Amino acid sequence: MNVQIIADSACDLTNEDYESLDIEMLPLTVQLDQNEYEDGKTISAKTIYDVMREGKAPKTAQVSPQQFKETFERYAKAKQPAIYLAFSSELSGTYQAAKLMESEVKESYPDFKLHVIDTKCASLGYGLVVYHAAKQAKQGASIDEILTTAQHHYEHMEHIFTVDDLEYLYRGGRVSKTAAFVGTLLKVKPLLHVEDGKLIPLEKIRGSKKVYKRMIEIMEERGQDLSNQTIAISHGDAEDTAQLLADMIREKWEVNDIKINMVGSSIGSHAGPGTIALFFLNESPLT
Numbered sequence: 001m002n003v004q005i006i007a008d009s010a011c012d013l014t015n016e017d018y019e020s021l022d023i024e025m026l027p028l029t030v031q032l033d034q035n036e037y038e039d040g041k042t043i044s045a046k047t048i049y050d051v052m053r054e055g056k057a058p059k060t061a062q063v064s065p066q067q068f069k070e071t072f073e074r075y076a077k078a079k080q081p082a083i084y085l086a087f088s089s090e091l092s093g094t095y096q097a098a099k100l101m102e103s104e105v106k107e108s109y110p111d112f113k114l115h116v117i118d119t120k121c122a123s124l125g126y127g128l129v130v131y132h133a134a135k136q137a138k139q140g141a142s143i144d145e146i147l148t149t150a151q152h153h154y155e156h157m158e159h160i161f162t163v164d165d166l167e168y169l170y171r172g173g174r175v176s177k178t179a180a181f182v183g184t185l186l187k188v189k190p191l192l193h194v195e196d197g198k199l200i201p202l203e204k205i206r207g208s209k210k211v212y213k214r215m216i217e218i219m220e221e222r223g224q225d226l227s228n229q230t231i232a233i234s235h236g237d238a239e240d241t242a243q244l245l246a247d248m249i250r251e252k253w254e255v256n257d258i259k260i261n262m263v264g265s266s267i268g269s270h271a272g273p274g275t276i277a278l279f280f281l282n283e284s285p286l287t
Helices: 015-020 045-053 065-077 094-108 123-138 143-155 166-171 177-186 208-222 239-252 265-271
Strands: 004-008 023-026 029-032 035-038 059-061 082-086 114-118 157-162 188-195 198-206 230-235 257-262 276-281
Touching (some): 023 065, 065 082, 082 094, 123 230, 157 208
Antiparallel strands (some): 157 188, 188 198
């Protein structure tokens, strides 16, 4: 029996990815106009960006402990080994909820082979970890083999991104008021990255063209063996810009694969429209 890969909607993979790779996706909750929606299931990312441009401020909530309990129990009863790869614990309480339910379910099913892993990644950085784990699982790899590859990916995944307006990250508690105010005042494009699961400001750059050029420079400085890995770009309803960045990458390296997906409604509710994020490994991928 193949290992079941479980992820949450903050990985920003597509429905086609979930279906073709047999990934079980648990949706985070998006709260808008006093209604609750399931990220990626009952609300689209495009809807979120449209309402944010109108001035609305959607909120999000983690996957509920009950969802984890029901999901884990289903695989425990079927005696199917499972790995849940979680959105960064520094950005959501989802991982902690899963760990709580892991302990509870294993009390009733002590032989259940379940691993709950904090990837410390977000958006398609997290998505690439899930994607490669699921490809291995589908090929019949063992739990240990999948965990080894997943660990290599989440420990060496670079997240380099920029947002159109730091106000969105400030509202969600992801950057300080001062950082948001200074960024808006100076009309600079902030460049951020993820370090140990947290969003960390990296540089402030004037002008969009310069910020994308700098993203490529950082990729060259930090990336390893770029031609032999899957690169990912996620965007906040800015497909043309994502394609532009992809073209810049292809001009510089002969890359095999670039995944371009929209940032989903849970992360998009905090990052806002116009977000562009680039993901790659700073070590050679495991063969």
